[in-house]
Amino acid sequence: MARLRLHDLQLARGGQTLLEHLDGSFRDGAITALIGANGAGKSTLIAAIMGMLHPVAGRVECTVPRERCAWLPQQLALDLSFPMSVEELIMTGTWPSHGALKGYCGPHYRRGREIMARLGISHLAHRQLGELSGGQRQRALLGRTLMQEAELLLLDEPFANVDSETVEVLTEVLRDMARAGTTILVVLHDLEQLAHLADDVLMLSGGHGRWVSPEALLDHSTGQAPKAPRLPIDFPEASHAGTA
Numbered sequence: 740m741a742r743l744r745l746h747d748l749q750l751a752r753g754g755q756t757l758l759e760h761l762d763g764s765f766r767d768g769a770i771t772a773l774i775g776a777n778g779a780g781k782s783t784l785i786a787a788i789m790g791m792l793h794p795v796a797g798r799v800e801c802t803v804p805r806e807r808c809a810w811l812p813q814q815l816a817l818d819l820s821f822p823m824s825v826e827e828l829i830m831t832g833t834w835p836s837h838g839a840l841k842g843y844c845g846p847h848y849r850r851g852r853e854i855m856a857r858l859g860i861s862h863l864a865h866r867q868l869g870e871l872s873g874g875q876r877q878r879a880l881l882g883r884t885l886m887q888e889a890e891l892l893l894l895d896e897p898f899a900n901v902d903s904e905t906v907e908v909l910t911e912v913l914r915d916m917a918r919a920g921t922t923i924l925v926v927l928h929d930l931e932q933l934a935h936l937a938d939d940v941l942m943l944s945g946g947h948g949r950w951v952s953p954e955a956l957l958d959h960s961t962g963q964a965p966k967a968p969r970l971p972i973d974f975p976e977a978s979h980a981g982t983a
């Protein structure tokens with residue numbers, strides 16, 4: 740049985756119902772893209788999955804222990820002006836399971852160095868977060884979730900404001916994490932990125948969710964994302980999609 744499931748979920752913001760009758764399972768070890776127009780409720784659903792928003796009705800069933808759930812918010816929502824280096828940020832990934840006050844041991848530091856090498860940011864280990872580019876910051880933030888050994892990873896527009904090389908690195912790392920069994924849910928606005936990343940798609944529209952296959956959103960003749968694929972402009976109606 741999947742580790743993350745939605746049961747007839749109803750969510751509201753400011754007293755108004757935003758999403759209702761959301762059902763379905765997020766496959767373990769798969770990457771699910773969460774898509775929808777601005778204001779469709781993607782961040783709201785993520786907040787509910789993280790337990791930060793109480794449902795009006797229904798429930799989120801999540802069997803992943805709290806310390807193995809990781810969340811990467813939108814970069815703009817993060818205040819990274821506090822004094823902390825890249826290495827220090829990555830090491831905080833041990834806090835949920837190890838505690839914040841116990842300090843780190845040799846294996847922690849070794850793993851931190853491996854993660855920075857994997858993400859191509861070893862040379863930035865002692866750089867302050869406030870001095871990083873958007874792409875470098877996003878690599879460091881993903882490094883923290885690797886350190887946490889996340890079993891459930893939620894990402895809100897991880898590719899916004901990052902360079903194309905970083906998109907490639909992050910895509911590879913996310914695919915590796917999924918192969919290793921992590922359940923990944925990622926908010927995306929770009930069909931081209933969806934084509935490279937998603938195994939499943941949950942589309943939010945009109946207050947409801949529909950599970951669709953990535954192929955249903957791609958150009959059938961080429962298997963590629965259609966030209967100018969920014970959502971919601973090209974937001975397609977998925978004719979054979981089932982209501983979630």
Ligand SMILES: Nc1ncnc2c1ncn2[C@@H]1O[C@H](COP(=O)(O)OP(=O)(O)OP(=O)(O)O)[C@@H](O)[C@H]1O
Nearest residue numbers: 752753754757775776777778779780781782783784
């Ligand atoms: N704390 C809040 N109080 C009241 N309304 C809110 C709150 N947070 C979000 N909303 C409203 O809920 C709706 C859904 O917002 P949400 O951020 O979930 O959408 P989204 O799909 O993530 O949008 P975007 O693509 O722009 O990030 C919006 O109309 C938003 O204004």
